[in-house]
Amino acid sequence: METPKVHPYIPIIIGVISVSLSAIMVKLAEAESGVIAFYRMFFSIIIMSPLFFYKYFHELKALSKKDWVFSSIAGIFLAFHFILWFESLNYTSVASSTVLVTLQPLFAFIGTYFFFKEKISIKTIASGVIAILGSFLISWGDFKVSGSALYGDMLALISCALITAYLLFGQDVRKRISLITYTMVVYLVSTICLFFYMLLKGESFGPYPASTWMWFLLLAIIPNLLGHTLFNWAVKYVSTNVISVAILFEPIGAAILAYFVFSEKLIATQVAGGIIVMLGLMFFIIDLKNIKNLFRKKA
Structure with missing residues (x-):
């Protein structure tokens, strides 16, 4: 496996900052969850198309049946991750929703152990x-265990499992195909899936206020093309576990933004939780085994 010109941690950091804006933009868009998810993916496809057709279209011929199947499954998982997460934001707070969505290590540690036989150290x-x-701890102050908030929390937790599965399938496929081709295939499958979801649900494709169209476009550019695409690039060189743990920074950024945009107040437990998250991440990053395995070589 070739050594990347940029250290994988740098794109991962940029990706985490980008996805931290996602929950805020979703809440600002005046549309149903399926609609927001569809246009987020649709605009991503539109933006990527010129580059893909100019330079990468020929790579489709090299995709194996396994690559098509895994990429398609990843696209479906990604579509329903967005649907469930966006819907959760209608029932619970930004802090609670993003915290539950970013609990990916619980699923990633198990998934990479069983599917890729990756060793997990005690550290x-x-x-x-x-x-x-x-x-x-970040969302302990507004974390409710009843009524609509509990429903929103459950949706966020399920969407967490789906995004982890999406990354696990991507970890396998990205070893064989380029970032642009993989991303284009996955986003296209996801868009088609969301299109039929909207038809079945009877959700409207328009019209929407100009501000909502703006949020649709920004969701495609920032969280998708800067966020998830950078994660797709990094997953070729690092384990899904690394990305899943790094994404734990997302609730910190989202909680701070929610305070300024929606007046969702930060309390002492949320601040303390943010510090603990960063300590946990530092503990993970300095693990010599993870650093040694950062650039995985072909057997």
Whole structure:
């Protein structure tokens, strides 16, 4: 496997900052969850198309049946991750929703162990547990266990499992095909899936206010093309576990933004939780085994 020109941690950091804006934009868009998800993916396809058809279209011929199947499954998982997460934001707070969505290590550690036989050190498990505890603490003040908030929390938790599955399938396929081709295939499958979802649900394709169209476009550019696409690039060189733990930074950024945009107040437990998350991440990053395995070589 070739050594990347940019250290994978740099795109991962940019990606985390980008996806932190997602929940805010979703809440500002005046449309149903399926509609927001569809246009987010649709505009991403439109923006990527010129580059893909100019330079990467020929790569489709090299895709194996396994690549098509895995990429398609990843696209479906991504579509329903967006639907469930966006819907959760209608029932619970930004802080609670993003915390639950970013609890990916719980699923990623298990998935990479069973599917890729990746070894998990005691230090990795400990760092993940610390970060997860910090994530829970961030939203402890407004984390409710009844009524509509509980429903929103469950939707966010299921969407967390789906995005982890999406990354796991991508980790396998990205070893064989380029970032642009993989992303284009996955986003296209996701867009088609969301299109039929909207038809079945009877959700409207328009019209919408100009501001909502703007949020649709920004969701495509920032969280998708800067966020998820950078994660797709990095997953070729690092384990899904690395990305999943790094994404735990998302609730911190989202909670801060929600405070300024929606007046969702930050309390002492949320601040303390943010500090604990960062400590857990630092504990994970300095794990010598993870650094050694950062640039995986072909057997």
